[in-house]
Amino acid sequence: MNKYLLYPGCSMDSSAKAYMESLNEILEPLDLHLEEIEDWNCCGATEYLGINLIPAYSLIARNLALATKQMDGTRTVVAPCSACYLNLAKADYYMQERPTLGAKVNEALAAGGLEYKAGTLDVRHLIDVLVYDVGLDTIRSKVVRPLSGLKVVPYMGCMLPRPDYQHRWSDHEHPTELDDLLRALGADVIDYPLTTECCGGHMTQIGPETAFELIRRLVADADERGAQMMVTVCPMCQMNIDAYQNEANHFFGTNYHMPILFFTQLMGLAFGKEPGDLGIGVELVSARNALANIGVEVPVTQEPAAPRKKDEGLPMPRRWTRHEGKKEAVK
């Protein structure tokens, strides 16, 4: 069994409870054990950092300090929320990069009888663990209901692949981890150039018109490319695209209907779980019609593509691969 420490984050039992429910459904087939950090607190999202420095980092670091008490056989903390992941990773990184910050945060933690030595834990996002530890082969092997025929755009969001302090992702701009995972589930993955663009973050709360434009760009491009749904790895992205889509439609006079589900929900479906157990149905932009496409149990067999007329155009350069990137980076 693979054990990890879990930092769920506040939204996992409220706005993103579908994420938590579906995550719980796929743990057993993948032989994963997630142990929740005892008495964890909010990471401060993007709000606390804008008010002050040391309290904000102390708030985050309390979670890291608590996690070290449960490091029985693992030093990996898994966060399913991209914002939580970034905050935890950032605190760990900056406490090392700026030792004075680390010292002050520890002075504050001491007031609560805690301490955290930066670098003790390995902070990772859920999809990182699924793709690189569990592996796509294992995931593929658990698929009993391939998602063939479901046209999806993979939406990674911004805070996951960036700033990427520990160089975990294949690329900052067009990472392929989510694409690869969805392909492993059998879905028809559409190349989505906006995959790491921002959903608007907290702007839905403080500058709705700015946020609506960001939501419109994402939804319009997904629609333009023929997607039946967007797939996300982040509660904030899901919330903004799902809950504010109608308001954005109203604002621009558009009529988009673009459901957005968590990747764990699609994994659950592909693993043969029941939609109701995966939190499917609590989204405000319903995914029902989109999912009707995979209502058929029998996987759609792909017809062999007709031999194409020889392309007279100029050849394209070879596509960039993760492997090549690593090699180049070494220099």
Added chain:
Amino acid sequence: MPQMTDERIRAGLTREEDLSLLHEVSMKTAGVSHLEMCIQCGTCGGSCPVAMDMEHTPRMLFAMLRAGMREEVLRSNTPWLCVSCYHCVVRCPQEVHIADVMYTLKGMAIQAKLYTDSTAPHFSQTFVDMVEAYGRSYEMGLASRHYLRHFPLRLPSMMPMGLGMITKGRMTITPKKIKHLDQLKSILRRAKQLELTS
């Protein structure tokens, strides 16, 4: 006192008055900001998804910091529009920690009470109040308090969404609390003292 690092000397910053504002922002920023290394290329302003609503592009803000235009910088709406998408950060050819500098500028603007629009600072403060009170964020409380104060007219159009969230069990009426709230409060109290003395 400003530190005469090699980077600063190479950047031609040798006198204290040149450094004061730039240095202050740099020192208040988490991590090593590299702010003095900006070459004004505009990668940040080009990358920003919300640049269209900003009074100054991030690049202009950095030029203003160099020029010591404290009030203009802290009045700018730019830091408040930053969505922390980190596009500028990974693309910046000089590795300036732009997003973290924006956090610093927000904090400085709040302290100097120089922000022009109170929506964003109030939202942040309300969020932080909730977290300090419960140890967790409290969406219902946050939303109701924030919308009543800043977007009362938006409430009617928000109602279906809010109701949907509640009926689908995605928003709880009562806040969740952590067990050792006292511990968290002591930590934050000490942290705030440290913030003042640093």
Added chain:
Amino acid sequence: MSEKKQERVGVYVCHCGTNIAGTVDVVDVAKWAQEKLGPQGVVIAREYKFMCSSLGQELIEKDIKELGLTRVVVAACSPHLHEKTFRTAAKNAGLNPYLVELASIREQVSWVHTDKAVATAKSKAVVSGAVSRVIENRALDEIKVPINPNTLVVGGGIAGIQSALEIANAGFHVYLVEREPSIGGHMAQFDKTFPTLDCSACILTPRMVEAGTHPNITLLTWSEVTNVAGYVGNFHVTIKKKARFVNEELCTGCGICQEKCPKKVIDDVYEAGLGYRKAVYTPFAQAVPNFPVMDKENCTYFIKGTCKACEKFCPTNAIDFTQQDQTLNVDVGNIVLATGYDLFDARRVSNYGYGRLPNVFTSIEFERLSNAAGPTNGNIVMRDGKTTPKSVGIIHCVGSRDKNFNNYCSVICCMQGLKFAHLVHERTGATVYNFYIDMRTAYKAYDEFYQRVLEEGTLFVRGKVAEVTDAARNEREKGKLIIQTEDTLAGKQRRIPVDMVILSSGLQPRHDAKDVGKLFGISCSMDGWFTEKHPKLDPVATMTEGIYIVGCAQGPKDIPSSVAQGAAASARVLDKILQKEIALEPIKASVNQEMCSGCRICNGLCPFNAIAFIEDDKVTEINPALCQGCGTCVAACPAGAISGTGFSNEQIIAQIDGLLLKNLELA
């Protein structure tokens, strides 16, 4: 130890203007040396503004003659700069030049410290060390060795060709080695050259032909240097001549084999991946030599065992499938490295979409597109091979001046971007945008070219492009590539839809530059370019005598600078050849065979193969002609049986004692 005869030492402390005197109290150092080091044998200590000036040198010469000095210590700059100067001064005054020591109080003291007291104290210690050491120095005689008049030039681009021609025209033999099937290098791929827009082929091919037919040049293409031994004047070089599978004696270069070969392959090298070649090919029409090579990996016969179309049709029976790689050994006196650059791989800047968005092109792809001999016959078209773009964006600084990629300026990209703007304008009439951070058009007639391109109506936007995307936000952007950037002069973010994007990619060191450096015994800078001996005053020599670097192997540069360097290195080589012999530092290792235990530990360590084991006596011997005095064996010998002249144990121990001021306690 040194009590046998009291040496008379002179100490000379240099101010070097304020370079040293600004940080070190030079007067105090001289005074201290005179007082404290007197018992060591210091009879005079002086300070002077510039010791290296002729007056400074005369001062030393006069003291040697009048005070009967037997040793001299000059506390000044690094020996790299002026050791020779002061040794010559000593020689002029009748003192053996190897009885002079330089104490570096500039590079190792004044330039690295700021505290004057500390720097002065350290200078005293360094001087003290040099005094103790120089007393142990022995008079040595220079070793003269003949210089082999042949030269090896590695790399057949324009810099290497120029270098080879200069030497060959002076009447000496050159081996010109090129890895690719033809010489010509990157310049052979270009259409026009900035700023005069000369046709690249028109000015290059005469030089290529001259190099190919020159009686003094042995052209070895499709070949690589695999080993280098020896030292200046006497290098032994091993060259692998890869099998061409074409008999060069019989081949007439008629081209029928290429015509008949059924296997089409994407040409990644010459056509930059935009065009095709056959499995048997000459990379381009003007290739020198014009014998084709067979690409074994792609040849149907080598893969499947049948085909041989080329062999069937060859009118002179020149195809030879049995050919093997050959190893050649050549002896040369000097080596010029002109190994060039690699183009930055633009796929790494994933926000510019190269490799993902079809109509994003690299600079070298555009060179091929605009070249009349290229895959589109010089028609500037989009990736579909037929549509002419109506608007083109040219992005500068791709991969350069960027800490995420290469930190340095690639020098040529601004002018290259301007050239592209002109060509697009002239050939297509499209609207052209150039996106730049700083416009760098230094050198003769370059800024005038910028003016010309401005006049032609190119639209310049000052801003490093943030991204190129195909995600349209409105109707105007649909179906276009959108260049998103901040127009920093207008202070606004702009999204500019265009049909085609050209990335003015930077230059970077060859992927194997480090290995090549090791092979030839030279070093690379942090960025990976070969390091010159002095960045200003000795830009083509290296720290290894007899090895020169020219063209982009030394750093990014344009064609005129590459040619100038090629010629400059040749002048240095000819200077060496015409001296006929060279004086080598008499610093050699020797084995005290009484003490040698025959353990052979040193045998495999010598980088110059100077160590031989005498089986009969079971002892090791060092060949002084091959020994370079590197000291590896001296340090390795467990019995302490090997010592190096100029670096004897006595000298080193005395210097350490001197540095630690132990000599003062003794006295």
